[in-house]
Amino acid sequence: MREQPWSDDAVRHGRILVLSDNPISRSIAAIASTAGRTVVVEPADDGGPGLDVQPGDAVVLCDHDAPDAPAALRAALASEASYVAMMASRGRAAGLLAELEEEGVDTARLHVPAGLDLGGKGPGEIALSVVAEVVAESYGRSGGPMRG
Structure with missing residues (x-):
């Protein structure tokens, strides 16, 4: 019997906000959806109704110039999010x-x-690097090469 490099076991992860x-x-x-993660995109650059961060969620601020960027980061860092990035x-x-910090x-x-x-420089390549970091963090890994 050949060993498969993946698992069919369902793994629960928080959402990516x-x-x-x-x-x-x-x-x-x-x-992230292709990788089996649930993603919620808040389109309003002022934070809209709020991201409603739950324990284990990953929060990614994709617009550092958003009017509510500092407030969104404050809330995410005060939450039980497993990953917070900008x-x-x-x-x-x-x-x-x-x-x-002040x-x-x-x-x-x-x-x-x-x-x-x-x-990477393009949107898809940048997104790939972010999703890779979210996945690595969710498994407690560094995201470095797998070769020894």
């Missing part, structure tokens, strides 16, 4: 991190910039 609607967030939804240049991230927000578990360093 994405703020706001843009080409990267739509690509995250497509890739798409941003290192410069933009530094300013927002400084603002949050307020006393613990940003130690914030992944910024979001995703693994795959080198």
